[in-house]
Amino acid sequence: MSDFLIDEELLAAIDMGSNSFHLAIARVDHGEVKKMASMSEKVQLAAGLDENKNLTEAAQQRGLACLARFVGRLTAVQSNRLRIVATNALRQAKNGHEFIQKAAEILPKPIEIIAGREEARLIYLGVSHTMANSGRRLVIDIGGGSTELIIGEEFEPIHTESLQMGCVAYTKAYFADGEISKSSFEKAVVAARKELYSIANTYKEAGWDTVAGSSGTIKACRQITVNMGWSNEQENLTREGLEKLKDRLLKFKHVSEMEFDGLKEDRRAVLPAGLAILYAVFDVLDIDKLVYSDGALREGVMYDLLGRFQHEDIRDRSVQALMGRYNSDPKQAGRVVKTAQHLFDSVAESLKLNNEDSDLLRRAAYLHEIGLAISHSSYHRHGAYLLQHSDIPGFSQIDQNYLSHLVGNHRRKLRQDAKTEALKAGGNKIVYLSLLLRLAVLVNASRSDAMLPAIELSIRNAQQWQLSVSGDAKQWPLLVAELHDEQVQFKNWDIELNIQSEQFVD
Known part of the structure; x- marks a missing residue:
């Protein structure tokens, strides 16, 4: 098949987030990625990191079971049209290799653990392809284990950062028992502010025209404010609406008591921590309003994969x-x-x-x-x-x-x-x-x-290689001598390198 993807060919991405695993399947339509199907499961891999940063067996089994279900939806997708990326939880897990080895028995492709800034770049790519261009944009994505903040123009990121604050990690740290208090909320906000201060000056100096948010925490906060009548006419998430959401949240004593129109059950436990992080972002970066984007990491992964096939x-x-x-x-x-x-x-x-x-x-x-x-x-x-x-x-x-x-x-x-x-x-x-x-x-x-001598390499078997140096090898005595020395190094790796030339024949 050609290296170029044609219309109707399928792409897929699995995003193994610290809170949720996502599967997206799309087709290529005139150079654009059109999502056809998606699945999402709340695996909470980050919640399964013990005090020694090892993934518990229970967390691994949740992840493996989810991946097995995802694979059942991938029968129509060629393996070279699929990417599987993992983020903060597996970056942090000391025994992440164990999980990856187990997953390799299920998945058609290896898992790629991506660095924080690479995650940020891909998130920006996903957002920028699903929103109209509007000058310089700040993108915010609050995940389960980390928060990515990116400034960019059109499809090019300018600043990318990944901060160690996420809704699952902060739930464990500040709301582990499900209890909600002003004190615990403030502690979470202060911790997030400390993370944000490291980038605040750089980001404010760069500036932006619009702010976009992606993924579950921001989606939930925005949806609640819209349903409660606390958003603006464009149904954006505003600083005033966020303040009202915080005040209402703090009236509840436990996450089980929370009543918000539009809040999904699987988002309930991590909402206080996610809101605290978002509240700190608005505060430290002086944000007045934010528009929600459906594009996120998995969309960015597919656009990045599409670019590879199109020689970009x-x-x-x-x-x-x-x-x-x-x-x-x-x-x-x-x-x-x-x-x-x-x-x-x-x-x-x-x-x-x-x-x-x-x-x-x-x-x-x-x-x-x-x-x-x-x-x-x-x-x-x-x-x-x-x-x-x-x-x-x-x-x-x-x-x-x-x-x-x-x-x-x-x-x-x-x-x-x-x-x-x-x-x-x-x-x-x-x-x-x-x-x-x-x-x-x-x-x-x-x-x-x-002019160098013509060289040809052939394989008798995996442990026996033959390199032929044609022409008058006397013109290149040093090269032939160095190739002779190289035989010793190959032997150290259990491979026999035979050299044939007019000057030296094994």
């Missing part, structure tokens, strides 16, 4: 931005990319590598020298660290981990424990791609556009 992949823009930030040599990166692609194409079928693996190798080849911006000594390790710990738009934490392994292993000695770590991270493909990148870098060690 944010990941490639991020790669170029990183190269610019760390002043990488674009000519040398281009040489390594070209060689790496040639080697990949020769062995992809034999090693069972796919197009996603090709993209991963290409991006690692572009980025393999970013660590030089820190120091020449051990620059591969510096590069690996930067890729592991930076906020890189478009990449999940797993994606960044893959890139880190490739860049970290592209030169110097290959240790057996590094192979073990690579296998644990992504299986044999990370091992193979790391070795392909090593060869591509080595072949281009001269950093010259002068």
